[in-house]
Amino acid sequence: MSDLIEGYLGKRVDGTKSRMPALLDRWQSITGLILGLFIIGHMFFTSSILLGKEAMYAETKLFEGSLFLSEPQPALVSLAATFIFIVFIVHAGLAMRKFPYKYREYKMLKTHSAHLGHIDTTLWMVQAATGFGMFFLGSAHLWMMVAEPDRIGPYASADRIYSDHFGILYALLIALVVLHAMVGLYRLTMKWGFTVMSNPREGRKRNKAIMWGAILFFSLLAYSALATYWSIGKSHAKDYGERYVPQSQMMSGGES
Ligand code: HEM
Numbered sequence: 196m197s198d199l200i201e202g203y204l205g206k207r208v209d210g211t212k213s214r215m216p217a218l219l220d221r222w223q224s225i226t227g228l229i230l231g232l233f234i235i236g237h238m239f240f241t242s243s244i245l246l247g248k249e250a251m252y253a254e255t256k257l258f259e260g261s262l263f264l265s266e267p268q269p270a271l272v273s274l275a276a277t278f279i280f281i282v283f284i285v286h287a288g289l290a291m292r293k294f295p296y297k298y299r300e301y302k303m304l305k306t307h308s309a310h311l312g313h314i315d316t317t318l319w320m321v322q323a324a325t326g327f328g329m330f331f332l333g334s335a336h337l338w339m340m341v342a343e344p345d346r347i348g349p350y351a352s353a354d355r356i357y358s359d360h361f362g363i364l365y366a367l368l369i370a371l372v373v374l375h376a377m378v379g380l381y382r383l384t385m386k387w388g389f390t391v392m393s394n395p396r397e398g399r400k401r402n403k404a405i406m407w408g409a410i411l412f413f414s415l416l417a418y419s420a421l422a423t424y425w426s427i428g429k430s431h432a433k434d435y436g437e438r439y440v441p442q443s444q445m446m447s448g449g450e451s
Contacts, residue, residue, distance in 0.1 A: 219289055224387065226286035227379050233279060234376040238413050242420040248349035248427070252441050255348050272344035280337045287330050293323075314403075315385070318378050325375040332368045336361075349439040350431050357428025358435050362421060369417040373410055381406035 240258075244251045258275075259267030339355075340347075346355065356362040383389070384402050431437070 216292075219292065223286065223289040224383055226282050226289065228383060229282050230279070230286055231376045231380045231383070234372060235413075238373075238417050242416050244349065244352075244420050244423050244427070245416075248439055249441060251349045251352075252439055259344075269344035269347070272347065273341050276337055276340035276344065280334075280341060283333060283337060287326065290323075290326055315382075318382065322375055322378050322382070325371040325378075329368065329371045329375055332364055332371065335364060336368065349427065350434075351438060353424045353428035353431055354435050355428075356421065356424040358432050362425050362428075365421055366418075369414065369421065373413045373417065377406050377409045377413065380409075 240254060243254045256267050258272055259269050260271050261267045339361075346352075356365060381402055385399060
């Protein structure tokens with residue numbers, strides 16, 4: 196146990212080196228990669244509302260297993276959200292090792308970063324700050340997805356965003372998550388040498404340009420989707436709680 200704590204902190208009391216920090220670092224990268232790729236998919240999925248309520252409804256049912264089950268099961272979404280929540284907590288726990296613990300350490304880091312004028316050091320600080328905020332806002336959202344997977348759909352999501360005021364939480368979370376995920380993926384490519392190829396300087400420049408492009412693209416996509424949910428929620432406020440009925444079920448009287 197003491198080996199684990201010493202490894203987590205990266206120091207052994209007897210002054211010898213431990214392999215644990217390298218192992219934990221690798222797991223921080225692996226969990227970060229899973230979350231980063233998940234977020235890219237997630238941003239496209241939630242943006243299906245830009246294609247209309249029918250598209251978002253069909254996609255929701257797809258995630259509930261409509262392709263292979265006779266009756267869609269929201270519990271499948273809950274299972275996926277539980278897995279992502281666990282990866283999210285492990286990732287945050289591993290990242291916390293590198294946070295400055297004392298105000299003095301934080302001041303030193305800030306001065307160091309300002310002296311270096313090194314954009315990648317500043318990006319690390321952006322990641323630490325956005326990660327800290329995401330831990331609270333992301334946990335509230337994830338718990339909702341674990342506990343109420345049946346409350347997802349064109350009207351259910353829009354009601355949550357407008358009438359239940361989750362729109363404010365999402366507006367903040369989008370900025371944090373887009374920055375954190377894209378900076379994180381950029382840092383992963385640099386750290387493990389992916390796509391840097393023979394010319395590291397050029398590779399860094401190109402990867403950084405892709406990172407800024409992705410930040411812009413996913414911010415536009417996510418805020419457009421949020422505005423669409425908000426406007427649907429606003430017109431649906433008088434019928435709060437009523438679920439969307441797809442055109443195909445209008446005649447048979449089914450609902451979601
Ligand atoms: C399997 C896990 C997840 C599921 C099932 C899920 C599902 C959803 C759904 C259905 C929405 C639409 C709004 C709503 O119904 O409340 C949404 C929005 C959002 N989610 Fe997730 N989510 C998951 C994980 C995450 C994670 C890990 C993050 C980041 C920490 C995140 C960040 C966001 C953000 C920022 C929005 C607003 C996006 C927008 O309006 O375009 N989600 N999510």
